[in-house]
C-alpha cells in the first residue's frame with residue numbers, strides 16, 4: 001500500500017491501533033540491554049513506549065508522516081529519531097541496535113524484499129541484541145481464500161488487487177531459517193482475537209524473538 005493510502009487510514013481515525021505494547025515484548029523486557037532500539041513500521045509507537053526512559057534511544061521508521069507525528073506525541077522527541085521512509089529504502093547501521101522490532105510490517109512485502117530486509121535486521125542487531133517479529137501466518141483466516149483467488153507471485157506472497165498490496169504469510173520454519181544463527185527466545189503461532197482496531201476480528205499470527213550470539 002502506498003504512502004497516501006496509509007496516511008488516509010491514519011487520517012480517518014484519531015488512534016488507528018491500540019497503544020498496548022505487545023505482551024511478548026513486555027515479558028522479555030529485562031533481556032533487552034540499554035542502547036539503541038529500532039522499530040520498523042513503528043505506527044503510533046506502542047511497542048517503543050517501554051523504551052522512553054534514560055538509557056535508550058529509539059529509532060523509528062514509517063511510510064506515514066501522520067503515524068510519525070503521533071509517535072512524536074506518544075514517545076516525545078527527546079530520546080527518539082523518527083524517519084519518514086519506506087523501510088525497503090532504509091539503511092540499518094550494522095551492529096548498532098540492542099533491539100529491533102518488526103511488528104506487523106513484514107507482511108506487506110514480497111518474499112524477495114523480505115529477504116533483503118531480514119538480512120539488514122540480522123546485521124543491524126549487535127551481539128546479545130534481540131529481534132522481535134510479529135507477523136501474519138498461514139493460519140490467517142482468509143489465507144485459504146487468498147490462495148485460491150489471488151496471484152501467488154512468490155512463495156506464500158500474493159498480490160491483493162483490492163488493496164494494491166502484496167501480502168506475505170509466514171511460517172515458523174521460515175523465521176527460524178532467517179535467524180538460524182540466533183538463540184530462539186520464543187516462536188509461537190496461533191489464532192487470536194483482535195479488538196484493538198476496527199470491528200473485532202481474528203488473526204493467525206507468529207510471534208518470534210531471538211538473540212544474536
Ligand SMILES: C[S@@+](CC[C@H](N)C(=O)[O-])C[C@H]1O[C@@H](n2cnc3c(N)ncnc32)[C@H](O)[C@@H]1O
Nearest residue numbers: 006041042043062063064067085086087103104
Ligand atoms: C499494521 S501497522 C503496524 C504498526 C506498528 N508496528 C504496531 O505494531 O503497532 C503497519 C505500519 O507499517 C507502516 N508501513 C506500511 N508500509 C510501509 C513501508 N513500505 N515502509 C515503512 N512503513 C510502512 C504503516 O504506515 C503502519 O504504520
